[in-house]
Amino acid sequence: MTETARIERDIEAARARLEGTVNELAYRAQPKVIAERQAQSLKLKLNEATHTPDGDLRVERVGAVVAAVVALVVVTALIRRRGRR
Known part of the structure; x- marks a missing residue:
């Protein structure tokens, strides 16, 4: 070549x-x-x-997330309510 x-x-x-x-x-x-x-x-x-590495649900973390979401919804509702007055 x-x-x-x-x-x-x-x-x-x-x-x-x-x-x-x-x-x-x-x-x-x-x-x-x-x-x-x-x-x-x-x-x-x-x-x-x-979830843990074994696949089990981490209840404490899920609970914290649910609590945070509930708090966010409550704060949002309060802000909207205050704005309507």
């Missing part, structure tokens, strides 16, 4: 790798794919925060 043929083969291989990289980046940059990735990450974090 001549030196020119080897260089051309190397260039083609580099182009193929670059094309694959560009295609992967274009796929990852799609808004739908980004949203799916974020949703999956959020679900995983929520599961880790509310």
Whole structure:
């Protein structure tokens, strides 16, 4: 094989790798794919925060979250009520 043929083969291989990289980046940059990735990450974090490594529910953490949500709802209701007067 001549030196020119080897260089051309190397260039083609580099182009193929670059094309694959560009295609992967274009796929990852799609808004739908980004949203799916974020949703999956959020679900995983929520599961880790509310369950032990064995899969048991962490009642104390779930209770704290429920209490925080209830407090937020109460505060929101009070603010709305005050604004109507």
